[in-house]
Amino acid sequence: MQQEEFLFFCDFIKKKAGIHLDNSKEYLVQARLDDVSKSLGCPTFTDFYRRVKFNSTPDLTDKIIEAMTTPETCFFRDTSPFDALKNHLLPELFEKKKDIKSLRIWSAASSTGQEAYSIAMTLRDMQDMFGGWYIHIMSTDISNRVLKIARSGKYSQFEVSRGMPVNLLSKYFQKTDGGWAVDDKIKRMVEFRKFNLFDTFVNFGTFDLIFCRNVLIYFTTADKKNILDRMASNLDKRGHLILGSTETIFGITDKYTKKSYGRFASYQIK
Ligand SMILES: C[S@@+](CC[C@H](N)C(=O)[O-])C[C@H]1O[C@@H](n2cnc3c(N)ncnc32)[C@H](O)[C@@H]1O
DSSP: OOHHHHHHHHHHHHHHHOOOOOGGGHHHHHHHHHHHHHHTTOSSHHHHHHHHHHHOOHHHHHHHHHHHSOOOOOTTTTSHHHHHIIIIIHHHHHHHHTTTTEEEEEEETOTTTHHHHHHHHHHHTTHHHHTTOEEEEEEEESOHHHHHHHHHTEEOHHHHHTTOOHHHHHHHEEEOSSSEEEOHHHHTTEEEEEOOTTSOOGGGOOEEEEEEOSSGGGSOHHHHHHHHHHHHHTEEEEEEEEEOTTOOOTTTOSSEEEEEETTEEEEEEO
């Protein structure tokens, strides 16, 4: 890949998905886009570059974004957010919202759905509190490929072995030929939508919980601030923003205050 081609793709991917790539990622860009180029039958990488530069289509753009995004996820990832959800955040929200009996949750950049289904199973296991409530879990991602898997609710033995507690597996999954399928009553709790975090979400309404985990790491500090500031407008004043275990708002935005629950921390709007 020529330097000019590398710079073009860095700019293209930044504009389309916000993903910031620097020189240290040249090998990664080359390897991942080579695969896309070959899958399209382009004779050389330069032909592929010219096709994207002068004749791109939404489908081709999606292929490039999908090649450059990292869908790594698992059920109940990091455990502590889900322990806090069950033991603190949901019981608190139950008290605060029992007059209106409604909860809206956004799993932003949810990849193949494990995060959203982990939230749904946690809530379903708290039927004694939330039975009869209006519960809406919106799960979004920029990639059609991961959304297709998420919507199918089908996972391999390996995928369920990563983080899925055995009691919940037997309660909320059915064994299939190729692995496991999420029960319909859990699937019905989640709405999956294609969505780029750089697009406007003013019309998404207000959420009680926003999970925005392990995606901001791919963006510049200015872009992290842009997204976090806008999310603050969609978060209920009693609600919580939940980031990935290695992520923080400090040095990025002052719109939130930190709330600690043992090892776990969430953020509330000021
Ligand atoms: C590492 S996964 C995180 C999945 C899940 N939140 C978790 O923590 O396990 C990152 C996801 O962010 C998505 N993504 C990357 N850029 C995005 C953007 N601009 N808008 C929406 N989703 C994006 C990717 O497609 C990928 O599925």
